[in-house]
Amino acid sequence: MLAWLSGTTLGKCIVTFFISMVPIVELRLGLPYGIALGLPYWLALTVSLLGNMLPVPFIIIYIQRIFAWLRKHWPWLDGFITRLERKAEGKGEKVEKYGTWGLLILVAIPLPGTGAWTGSLVAALLHLKVQKATPVIFVGVCIAAFIMSVLTYGVIKLI
Numbered sequence: 001m002l003a004w005l006s007g008t009t010l011g012k013c014i015v016t017f018f019i020s021m022v023p024i025v026e027l028r029l030g031l032p033y034g035i036a037l038g039l040p041y042w043l044a045l046t047v048s049l050l051g052n053m054l055p056v057p058f059i060i061i062y063i064q065r066i067f068a069w070l071r072k073h074w075p076w077l078d079g080f081i082t083r084l085e086r087k088a089e090g091k092g093e094k095v096e097k098y099g100t101w102g103l104l105i106l107v108a109i110p111l112p113g114t115g116a117w118t119g120s121l122v123a124a125l126l127h128l129k130v131q132k133a134t135p136v137i138f139v140g141v142c143i144a145a146f147i148m149s150v151l152t153y154g155v156i157k158l159i
Contacts, residue, residue: 012037013047020051023117027052027145028110032152045145052116052141053134059120060130087113088121095122100136103128107140110147116140 005011016039020030027048034044067085070077091113095102107119116137123133 012039016044016047017051020048021055024112026115026117027141028148031145031148035152049141049145053138056116056120056134056137057130059117060124060133063121063124085125088118088125091118092122092126095126103136104140107137108143110144
C-alpha cells in the first residue's frame with residue numbers, strides 16, 4: 001500500500017492533500033512535499049489548495065460547538081482548548097483592528113501560528129460569517145502558496 005501512495009500520481013495527490021489539511025503545517029509543507037514527490041507544479045498547487053481549504057468552513061461553523069462538547073465530555077482538555085482560544089483571541093485583536101485585511105495577512109504569512117486553521121478559528125471566535133471569511137482565507141492561502149512556491153523553487157535552485 002505504501003508503494004502505491006508514493007508510486008502513483010493519485011497516491012502522491014492523496015498524500016499531498018492530507019498533509020495540506022494538517023493544522024500547523026498545512027500548505028506550507030503540503031506544497032513543497034507534493035513538488036518533492038514529483039507532482040507537476042500545477043497539480044501539487046491545486047491539491048494543496050484544496051486540502052488546505054477543505055476544513056475552513058467546518059472550522060468556522062462548528063469549532064465552538066466542538067470545543068463546548070469536548071469541555072463537557074472530556075474536561076481534562078479544557079486547559080488546552082482555553083490556550084487555543086487565547087492564542088486565537090490575541091490574533092483576533094489585530095483582525096478586529098484591520099478587518100478583513102488583518103485576516104488576510106494572518107492567513108497569508110506562512111509561519112507557524114498562522115494559516116487557514118488559525119484564520120478560521122479567529123473568524124469563528126469573532127463570529128464572522130462563513131460567506132465573508134472563507135473568500136478572504138482563500139486569498140490568504142493563495143498568497144501563502146505563492147510565497148511557498150518561490151521559497152521551494154529557490155531552495156531547489158540552490159541545491
